[in-house]
Amino acid sequence: MKSYSGSCLCGHVQYVAKGKPSFPHLCSCQICQRWAGAPTVAWVEFPLETFSWVTSSDKPDFFASSEHTKKGHCPRCGSSICAIDEGYDKISITMSSLDDSSSLKLGKQHSYQSELPAWVPWNLETQT
Ligand SMILES: [Zn+2]
Ligand SMILES: [Zn+2]
Numbered sequence: 001m002k003s004y005s006g007s008c009l010c011g012h013v014q015y016v017a018k019g020k021p022s023f024p025h026l027c028s029c030q031i032c033q034r035w036a037g038a039p040t041v042a043w044v045e046f047p048l049e050t051f052s053w054v055t056s057s058d059k060p061d062f063f064a065s066s067e068h069t070k071k072g073h074c075p076r077c078g079s080s081i082c083a084i085d086e087g088y089d090k091i092s093i094t095m096s097s098l099d100d101s102s103s104l105k106l107g108k109q110h111s112y113q114s115e116l117p118a119w120v121p122w123n124l125e126t127q128t
Helices: 030-036
Strands: 003-007 014-018 022-027 041-047 051-053 061-066 069-073 080-085 090-094
Touching: 014 041, 014 090, 030 041, 030 061
Parallel strands: none
Antiparallel strands: 003 014, 014 051, 022 041, 041 090, 061 069, 069 080, 080 090
């Protein structure tokens, strides 16, 4: 089973995601924007069952960003790492926290594209 490793900026939180990555997509909702401090967030999902935090590292701190979603960030450096939806069997990982995301390709899905700030240079090009 192929595995993907990743970590926060300071290395305090590290993970290994195994299995097939699914639904690589962008989300530009205002919650993701504030949470990541970025105009959009690239997400990819992995099976929760085979996902693990590296034992020698710490786990993220979680913030309930909505009623059924909690978002995880490093308690030390604040890096945006993951999101877990209540009752869902996958974990969403920020593609930028992966050590090597070069084998992944973004799908066409761009959630909340209309909320992408007007100052993003590729905003107009990607509007359909
Ligand atoms: Zn960190
Ligand atoms: Zn979002």
